[in-house]
Amino acid sequence: MFKKRFMALVLTTMMAASAFAGCSGSAEPLSDAALTDDTKQTDTDTVKEPDKKKRPAGNLLDSVEAGEVSHEISDEQSEKLRLASADWAMELLRKCYKDGDAFISPLSIELALTMTANGAANETLNQMLTTMAGDGCDIDTLNAYLKSYTDSLVNNEDVKLEIANAIWTNEYLNVVPADNFLKNIKGFFDAGVYAEEFNKDALAHINDFCKEHTDGQIDKVLDELNPSALMVLVNALNFDAKWAEEYEEGQVNKRIFTDENGNETEMDMMNSMEDFYLSSDYCYGVKKEYKDGYSFVALLPNEGEKVADLVDKLDAKTWMDMLDNPVECDVHTIIPKFEREASYDLGKILADMGMKDAFDQEIADFSNMVDSSNGISDIFIDSVIHKTHIEVDEKGTKAAAVTVVTMKCNSANIIVDYKEVHLDRPFVYAIVDNENNLPVFIGTFDQP
DSSP: OHHHHHHHHHTOOOOOOOOOOOOOOOOOOOOSOOEETTSOOOGGGTSOOOOOOOOOSSBGGGGSOOOOOOOOOOHHHHHHHHHHHHHHHHHHHHHHHTTSOOEEOHHHHHHHHHHHHTTOOHHHHHHHHHHHHOTTOOHHHHHHHHHHHHHHSOOSSSEEEEEEEEEEEEGGGTOOBOHHHHHHHHHHHOOEEEEEOSSHHHHHHHHHHHHHTTTTSSOOSOSEEOTTOOEEEEEEEEEEEEBSSOOOGGGEEEEEEEOTTSOEEEEEEEEEEEEEEEEOSSEEEEEEEBSSSEEEEEEEEOTTOOHHHHHHHOOHHHHHHHHHSOEEEEEEEEEEOEEEEEEEEOHHHHHHHTOOGGGOTTTOOOTTTBOGGGSOOOEEEEEEEEEEEEEEOSSEEEEEEEEEEEEEESOOOOOSSOEEEEOOSOEEEEEEETTTOOEEEEEEEOOO
16 A cells, blocks of 8 residues: 555646536427426416325335345346446447536436336337347346346445435326336335325425435436326435545645646646556546445546547447456556536437337327326326436545436446556546446546
8 A cells, every 4th residue: 555655646646627518308398387496386277186086195105015026037137237237328328428528327317217117018118128228128127137236236334325216196186006016116126105296395305305315415306396297206326435545635736637629727636556457449547446345437538539439439348348357457547536417308318219109198108107097098208307416536436316207198666567547638437336347327527
């Protein structure tokens, strides 16, 4: 350790940060009046009140038996789904990067959409599964894989990765979730399900849930809640980890970050020697470990190429080859201190990736989501909102993500031999779990 710190101080240098320019894939504009935090309840003027049924208060799953979670997955299936998850992450990054800097949580998005997929059927379900998990995967297998994967993720006193899921149903429209849907939501996702009228109170409850389960990193995810929406499905992720070796005062210095237009910005950058060097034909980088279970991964495009080139080329195989087979050597590493947040409406992006029927109000099939005896049919995804936050400093990293799916319906020592990874120009970065090398978060860093 002394050798590393000495070398880091001898080679003192640092790096820079950049602003996230979110990409958007906007859904069709809402035609119904929506409730904001500042508006009074107006839904009684626009929504016809259905016949009421007596319902339990609080979490609707308190009286629901969890679905069977012993669905076994072979090693071959597990590896196939691991690669599919990596491919899903890279494709999402490509789509979200098109308007500049990006920072997303592929895991948060997948968990929210897989909860949603448990209510889908036929071609709508097939498209959602294929987009997220590749060909030949059924919903039971994806449920079981995600439960096994999330259960395996490290969450302890040194490193926190907390996952919370919840669903709100519109009590005013008497939305009654289907029994099997509820069983799977409880068994595989441990979600709370709450029935409320979709007014300003429900809006506040959803935002409060997101704030609480991200430790305040994301204090508001929805600005409005449409009173004619049927259901809101929410996933929240909260990550907080210290570096395995925290930086000392002398390892943090001012250094110039140069963006791809040649603009220079002076920033605080952190200087260290690390152990794992990553490389491929078109990029190179470093893996820096947290105290337990996770690592910060950063990749630079080859000299003369841009981050956009790296994002376009990066695929699941290359990612896994690098992360599964790092070169163990001394790596002089410079990382900028930075804090970023991003926000996306993923509707068009997800449709372009393959799950187009889910957003089409004419052909979407979510017939497994609600009890049809109430006359509710023609359900579709109205929007998928995704928000993220990250802060990287001398002590470690805090990151958070929230994904909200809204459903509607038509009826309702001087070292000579060492590598260098100096992140003083745009780069791709990720937080990965060390067991599977899958990105829990992944993003790009383009400009200060």
